[in-house]
Amino acid sequence: MVSIVVAVGLLLSALALWLATDSAVAVLSYLGAVAVLGGAGWLMLRDKASETIDSIATPDWSVTVTAMDRSDMAIAITDRAGRLTCANATFADNFGITKAPPHIDADQTSLDALMRGSRDAWRDGRADAGTVRAEGEIWAATLERAGRAGDYLIWRFRRQVSPDLTRAAVEAVTGKLGRALDQAGIVSAIVEPDGYIVAASSGFALRATGEPESDMAHQEFVSFLRQDEDDRISYARDGKNGAPITMYYLPIADPDRAGNDAGDSHPSLMLLVDSGIGLGGGSGDLATAVPNLEALLAQLPLGLAMADRDGLLLFANPAFMRAAGRDGEAPPPYPSDLVVQEDKGALSNAVRRFAQGPATSGDVAVRLSIQPEEPVSLNLAGVRGLGNAAVLLGLNDNSEEKRLKRQIAQATKMQAVGQLAGGVAHDFNNVLTAILGICDLMLLRHTPGDSDYDDIQQIRANSNRAASLTRQLLAFSRQQTLRPEVLQLPDVVSEVSQMLKRLIGEKIRLQVTHDRNLGRVRADPSQLEQVIVNLAVNARDAVQAKGEGRGELRIATKRVTAADIRAMRSEIVPAGDYTVLVVSDTGTGIPPDKIGKIFEPFFTTKEQGKGTGLGLSTVYGIVKQSGGFIFADSEMGKGTTFSVYLPVFHESPDAKRRREEADKPAAPQREWAGGGKLLLVEDEDPVRAVAERALSRQGYEVVTASDGEEGLEYVQRGEEFDLIVSDVVMPVMDGPAMARAIREKRPDLPILFMSGYAEEQLRREIDIEDMHFLPKPFSVAQIADKVAKVLGGSKGGNG
Structure with missing residues (x-):
């Protein structure tokens, strides 16, 4: 409308100019000048409007921070991506600026409440997240959605100052509430833990002293009461004929901080009522008394x-x-x-x-x-x-206590069973060492075709099967000897995939997928292969038990970052980067009442005679000894998923430099040509006999001892040895104690320990220089090769 009026006015003025001058040139010049001036004005107004819009579109966070600078409230603003875009000084001082809500440092209940509040606020525009406990303080959290497009959340945390309950109780007792209770027949007093009165109602003063205005403060509470032979309480002022009274006492403690103040002493609220008179007054009807009692007990943490x-x-x-x-x-x-x-x-x-x-x-x-x-x-x-x-x-409410008790009981049971399994495996390894050694020595005197050759081979094969069982027991008890390497998990899966296809059969389809940018892990590749094989065998049996015969076995490797772990809010897995091995099947699934027992040794869900119950316990032991975690999820009729979390290996620059130096090709070392004097210390007679015969056949002079003290005596008498070969666990004096005593006299003498326990565990406990290790059970060839290698390294390969 304005533009039409301007146009009409412009035409009229041009017409008047033409009538006055009768010159078309003057009219055109006038219109041109008006057009130029109008265009310039329009451009200036447009630029000014643009600047105003830009200033509105670009938020000035410094102004926002100044506007929300409050000492009584912590305020933060996050965007839709959950990033912290702005926070006031109170928020920064109490929660820091490295984490955006709801992921602040608080207890799990508070974090859950903040997460729910975030979802509600994005949906409804505002939400109340309730009470948040963080860094020993209590905050009331509210959320509000803001911004032109509603793209921001404003988080407000108001500090909840713990009230002075004692002062509030004193004001109540000496004020109207105390007078109202007096009229209902309930007199009250506030008493310190040492028994002295802080304050009392006028009704208590009247009953105790006869004067309602008496100052009862700093007087001993029990001095106004008496107790008869039947343990009945009455007022001392009334004497022996005083009416008995009933006394209730309530500690004045903040229920929200009851857990923190459990060891503190608090004043108590004493309520005294004449016996036979209800809290509601009069003769006492329970229904009348309940509301008053309920109000007193509602806030207690009990x-x-x-x-x-x-x-x-x-x-x-x-x-x-x-x-x-x-x-x-x-x-x-x-x-x-x-x-x-x-x-x-x-x-x-x-x-x-x-x-x-x-x-x-x-x-x-x-x-x-x-x-x-x-x-x-x-x-x-x-x-x-x-x-x-x-x-x-x-x-x-002792649910948390019960959960902790169950976890402790489970951990204690697993530890006890692990120690038992490790001890049994260690002792059984000594027996297997003797059997395998004797078989090897007998095979040296027999050739294929002899009547006894096949029988000896059969004994040796069964002994090796028994040795594999002991390795499983040691794996469960986390005492197995591991040879960790830094590796990529997909390489291990690739190595074992072809064998798995033959193992699971043609009816079960194997599907393998890998994430990109997987971190390297440090583990024993052969033991990881055993983990994969054991899980695959269990998956195959579960699919076949379903009756259909066909199904899927899925193996995947996934990259899990520290942020993902924090989002999981797991109480078991610490925050960090992990490479995860996931093995899932479409089998029968595991019943809910049995899934908590599947990692226990000798527990199996298979039919009798179809499983030892050591497969998953072995997997558990290998994963835990490798520093990882394993979880099982199952749904009946749909299948089971095992997830193995292995921490990503981060190598320090110094460790990398040492590894590269160690990987440099060393000078060629000649093999040990044989000969030398050995001290063999072993308390098990069969093992000692086999080792002595095996080493003597290689041309060594072998001196034997049945315990550490006997072996030490040989050295103390001045006998010279090229190598000490000793068991670790022996009666009287064990191998490490003997080795330390020998090293005081012969610090350069190499020592080869034989043991069924894990090498890493022994090295941590023994910590002796130039110490070598031979795991039991071993064959005749293995002990001979190990002794030659140790002597070759310590003597420089002298031929």
Whole structure:
């Protein structure tokens, strides 16, 4: 409309100019000048508007920080990607700026609440995340969605200052609440832990001294009371004929900090009521007394409830419902509604018994309906002095304690079984060493075709099978000798894939996938192959047990970063980079009641005679000894997935330099030509005999000893040896103790230890220079080759 008016005015002015001058040139010049001036004005206005829009579109965060600078509230702003775009000084001081909410340093419950609040705020525009506990402080967190497009979340954390409960209680007792309680027949006092009064109501002063305005502060509370021979309490002022009173006491402690203040002493609120008079006043009706009592007990951290003599639940505080697994729900009509069907009658009878008998207390074991497998102890106490008889019920939330107890029991059991398995394997290795050695010596006197040759080979083959079982036991007990290397997990999977195809058969399809940019891991490649093979065999058996005969075995390697681990919020896996091996199948699955036992030795879900129960326990031991973690997820009828987390190996520059120097080709070393004097120390007679014969056949002069003390005596007498070959675990004096004593006299003498325990474990415990290791069981050829290699290295390969 404005543009039309301007155009009409411009035409009229041009017409007037033409009539006045009768010159077309003057009119055209006038119109041209107006057009130039109008265009320049339009450009200036457009640039000004553009600048205004740009200034509005680009947020000035410094202005925002200044605007939200508050000392009583921590404020942060995050974008849709979860990045921290702005925070005030209070937030930075208390939470730092390296982490954006909801991923701040707080307990798990708070983090869960913040995550839910974030989702609600993005959806609804605002949310209340409740109470957040971080760095020993309590905050009230709220969220609000903001921005022109709603692309930001404003997080507000208001510090919750713990109230001075003692001062509040004093004001209540000496104020209107105290006078109201006095009128209801309930007198009150605040008493320090040392027994001296802090403050008292006028009703207590009247009953204790006869003067309602008496100053009761700093006087001993019990001095105003007396106790008779029947343990009845009355006011000292009333003498022997005084009416008995009932006393209740409540510690004045912040329920939100009860866990932190468990060891502290607090003042107590003392409530004194004439016996036979209810808390509601008058003759006392329990229904009248309950609201007052409920208000007093509602905030206590202990789970408390009250039922009448008929078993009707009168009230239950939040802690009681939380302990019963009904957090946030309304109390049921009867306490028996919280337990399993089998325990309902017993609990109802117990409530009636404590309500009708004398004021006693006791416990009854019940199973809650939410966890029927875990009995809990329910405390019951008969309550008198409230008019009608009642029963106070106590129940503590000990679910976390039970979980920790189960974990400790499981860990203790696995450790005990592991120690037993390792000890059995070590002793059995000595037996197998003797059997294999004797077989090797007998085979030297027999050739293929002899009547005994095949029998000896059969004995040797069965002994090797027994040796593989001991290796599995050692793997479970994490005492196996590992040869770790820095490797890529897909290379190990590739090495074993062809064998797996033959192992699982043609009906089961093998699918292998790998992520990119996988980190290297440090592990024993042969042991990792055993892990993959054992998991694949279990998958094959699970698929075949399904009855269809066909299925899939999927093997994948995945890259998991430290951020992914933190997002998992696992209490087991520490934050870091991992390469994960995932083995899944489409088999029968594992029942939920058995999945927690699958890594235990000799536990199997297979039919009798079809499994030793050592496969998964071996896998567990290898993974744990390699510094990794293994988890199993299963769904009946759909299959099972095993996930093996191996930490990514990060090599320091110094370690890399040392490795490169060690990898440089060394000067060629000649083989040991034979000869030399050896001291053989072994407490097992068969093992010592086999080793002595094996070494003597190689031309060594062998001196034997049955324990460490005997071996030390040879050296102390001045005998010269080129090498000490010794067992580790021996009676009286073990191998390491003997070796240290010998080294004091012969510091350059090499020592070769023989043991069924893991080399890494022995090296950590022994820590002796120029120490070599030979794992049991060993063959005649293996001990001869090892001795030659040690002598060749220590003597420089003298021929």
